Amino acid sequence: MAEIRLTKVEQGQTKIRNVPIAVTPEGFWCCPSPVVFQKTIKAQNPLNKTKPSSPPPKTSVQKKRTPINERKAPSTPLRSSVVSDDQRNCGSDTPGVSASIVSERTPRPKIESLPRKVAIEFGEPGTSDMKVVLLGKQGFCVKLSVHKNVLVENSSFFADKLSEEESNLSCLEIDDCEDVEIYVETVGLMYCKEMKQRLIKQSVSRVLRILKVAELISFNTCIQSCLKYLEAVPWIGEEEEEKVVSSVIRLQNEGIGVTPVLKRVSSNVANPPKDTISHIMELVLKSNEEKGRREMKSVVLKLLRENNSLSSYTDSSDICNETIYSSCRSCLNSLLSLFKQAAEPEFADKPLDNKEPVVKQIALEADNLSWLLEILADRQAADEFALIWSNQQELAALHSKLPIVSRYHVSCITSRLFVGIGRGELLPSKDTRHLLLQTWLQPLINDYSWLQHGCRSFDRKVVEEGIGRTILTLPLENQRSILLAWLGTFLKAGDNCPNLQRAFEVWWRRTFIRPYMETQGSPQQPDSSMTSGQDT
Numbered sequence: 143m144a145e146i147r148l149t150k151v152e153q154g155q156t157k158i159r160n161v162p163i164a165v166t167p168e169g170f171w172c173c174p175s176p177v178v179f180q181k182t183i184k185a186q187n188p189l190n191k192t193k194p195s196s197p198p199p200k201t202s203v204q205k206k207r208t209p210i211n212e213r214k215a216p217s218t219p220l221r222s223s224v225v226s227d228d229q230r231n232c233g234s235d236t237p238g239v240s241a242s243i244v245s246e247r248t249p250r251p252k253i254e255s256l257p258r259k260v261a262i263e264f265g266e267p268g269t270s271d272m273k274v275v276l277l278g279k280q281g282f283c284v285k286l287s288v289h290k291n292v293l294v295e296n297s298s299f300f301a302d303k304l305s306e307e308e309s310n311l312s313c314l315e316i317d318d319c320e321d322v323e324i325y326v327e328t329v330g331l332m333y334c335k336e337m338k339q340r341l342i343k344q345s346v347s348r349v350l351r352i353l354k355v356a357e358l359i360s361f362n363t364c365i366q367s368c369l370k371y372l373e374a375v376p377w378i379g380e381e382e383e384e385k386v387v388s389s390v391i392r393l394q395n396e397g398i399g400v401t402p403v404l405k406r407v408s409s410n411v412a413n414p415p416k417d418t419i420s421h422i423m424e425l426v427l428k429s430n431e432e433k434g435r436r437e438m439k440s441v442v443l444k445l446l447r448e449n450n451s452l453s454s455y456t457d458s459s460d461i462c463n464e465t466i467y468s469s470c471r472s473c474l475n476s477l478l479s480l481f482k483q484a485a486e487p488e489f490a491d492k493p494l495d496n497k498e499p500v501v502k503q504i505a506l507e508a509d510n511l512s513w514l515l516e517i518l519a520d521r522q523a524a525d526e527f528a529l530i531w532s533n534q535q536e537l538a539a540l541h542s543k544l545p546i547v548s549r550y551h552v553s554c555i556t557s558r559l560f561v562g563i564g565r566g567e568l569l570p571s572k573d574t575r576h577l578l579l580q581t582w583l584q585p586l587i588n589d590y591s592w593l594q595h596g597c598r599s600f601d602r603k604v605v606e607e608g609i610g611r612t613i614l615t616l617p618l619e620n621q622r623s624i625l626l627a628w629l630g631t632f633l634k635a636g637d638n639c640p641n642l643q644r645a646f647e648v649w650w651r652r653t654f655i656r657p658y659m660e661t662q663g664s665p666q667q668p669d670s671s672m673t674s675g676q677d678t
Contacts (some may be wrong), residue, residue, distance in 0.1 A: 263287065264326060274329070275315045278322035286329060296332040298360040321351055328355040328364060337367040346375060346382055350389050357393065365398065373402045383407070420465045427469060427510045439513050447520050463523045470514050470527060477507040477552075478537050485543040501548045508551035515558055519567045528559055528570040532577040541585045546592050553589040554597065556582040557605045563615070564608030576616055579624055583609070587631055591638040602640075610645030621649045 263285045270287035277283055293300035304311060319325055331352070334340050341349055349368050356364035372390065377383040387407055390400045426442060429435040446462075483489065484500055518524035541549050559578060562568045570578070586609075593600045613624050625646050632639045 264330070272311065273313045275313060276319045276322050276325055277315065277317050278319045282322055284322050284326055286326065288329065292332050293329075296361055296363060298362075300359060321355060324348070324351040324355050328352050328359070328361060331364050332361070337364065338370070341367055341371045344371075346372070346377060346386065349375075350385060353389060353393075357396075365393070369393075369400060369403055373406070377406075419462055420468075423465060423469050427473065430506070443513070443517060443520070446517055450521055463518070463521065466514055466517055466523075467526065470511065470530065473507050473510045473514070474530070474534070474537075477504065477511070478534075478540075480504045480507065481537055481540040481544065481549075484548060485540045504548055505551045508555060511555050512551075512558060515555060515562075519558075519562050522567070524559075524562060524568040525570045525574075528563070528568055528578060529574045531555065531559060532570075532574050532581055535581055538581050538585055542588065546589055547596075549585075550589045550592045550596065553582075553586045553593060554600070556586045557593070557600070557608070560612050561604055561608035564611035572616065575612055576620055579613065579616075583624070583628075587628075587635075587639055590635075590640055594637075606640045606642060607644075609640055610642045610648075613642070613645050614648055618649075618652060621645075622653070625649050 264287065267287045270289055272288055272290050272293075274286040274288055274293075275283065276286070290304060294304060300314075303314065316325075331337055331340060341352075344352070349371050353365060353368040353372075355361075356368060369390070372386055377386055386403070390403045394400045394404070422442065426435060426438050429438070480500055480503055484497075484504065489497065489500075515524060515527055518527050537552070541552060556578075559568075559582075563570065563575065594602055613621055616624070625642065628639070628642055629646070632641070
């Protein structure tokens with residue numbers, strides 16, 4: 143806390159500023175205008191640029207900011223005159239801001255190095271029984287005409303300070319005040335009967351500043367009013383929320399009750415994350431409204447990605463994965479049942495109104511599985527999904543019995559798995575990769591033409607690269623069998639088949655070129671090594 147000490151305020155040169163004040167019946171200001179302090183502090187900034195040894199220029203402070211006033215300075219002597227405390231007390235008949243006297247205090251480098259000080263006075267000197275002088279940065283000085291009984295009743299800090307000094311103390315000086323503007327407003331709130339009405343007009347950031355000063359001077363009534371304000375007002379943006387929470391937690395550490403405010407960001411109710419996430423997943427997966435489902439899938443995916451980046455979220459990661467895989471199995475069972483229903487011979491003869499719900503539900507379940515796979519890939523937990531999908535032989539067998547318009551959504555799942563393996567996002571075993579290619583590569587080839595022209599999210603180059611890289615992770619003999627089967631299809635279908643030319647070239651070099659180079663170089667390498675050994 144800033145130091146408070148007894149001092150004598152003497153006359154000195156000052157810049158006088160008239161400030162509009164709302165005065166209470168008690169003869170004290172209600173709260174000063176924030177603009178006054180901001181303008182005054184800004185006007186002081188040029189003082190730092192002047193050389194300490196040079197005499198203060200007559201128009202250095204106001205020249206750039208108020209050129210009109212500077213030109214009229216000679217005709218308005220009140221703006222630059224020096225008035226004593228006694229003259230101001232006698233001459234002011236109405237409460238307001240008077241021209242204040244800047245004290246010539248004991249040598250203080252930060253203040254004395256400035257050629258002038260700007261001072262503002264609040265309160266009614268004629269009715270007050272003491273003064274509080276706030277010394278801020280850049281020589282900014284504020285003199286408060288206050289009442290001892292008001293300070294003692296509202297602030298234990300001032301009560302302790304006044305009890306330590308002699309009873310006839312008439313002036314307290316606070317050095318290095320960080321936020322003079324808010325300090326004045328906080329002291330002014332001691333004179334407000336309806337503090338809530340005053341705070342309700344303020345912004346959250348300003349109330350946090352008031353709360354900080356109220357905490358420093360132990361103004362408990364103000365602290366509670368600020369906390370009630372923060373509990374009720376909306377917090378706009380994450381940055382503002384973090385500021386509120388950090389300020390409130392600081393008060394909590396000092397033993398001040400802040401539970402109502404913190405309840406907005408924390409809960410004491412035992413609600414396991416597994417149940418909450420499971421409920422959210424269920425709501426999203428079962429939604430039939432396309433736009434709402436699409437938007438919420440994007441939001442949940444983004445939020446889960448944020449959770450993945452938090453180290454504190456690691457403990458609940460396994461619980462979340464269990465929930466996701468439970469949803470995967472449910473969607474797979476539903477998808478298989480729908481495929482069986484659509485593959486029945488009599489299904490094709492049904493009216494369109496009867497077939498359309500089944501087709502839409504197939505697309506919905508396939509889209510749900512693609513979304514769940516995306517979540518698992520972000521969490522680096524999709525290896526088990528690859529194994530589950532590779533073992534869906536029954537679903538793959540039914541695939542060819544459905545019209546392409548009904549089944550192509552399933553091939554999007556296969557494509558995403560190949561892309562994930564090609565990028566290293568999931569690392570299934572060799573047997574799983576081989577089984578995945580055996581089970582789902584041909585169905586993907588069968589739907590390839592439709593995927594290119596009927597699926598906006600399909601990226602041909604990315605998918606082809608993923609398929610090729612997946613093939614090249616297998617043993618050489620498996621690469622050979624798969625690529626030769628692909629070659630036969632590609633030579634017949636052309637662009638309607640994935641172009642795996644790059645993978646084919648790599649396999650070719652591995653098979654026909656590199657073994658030959660190794661056999662040619664192997665006899666020479668031992669000779670050179672042996673020769674080098676003999677030389678040593």
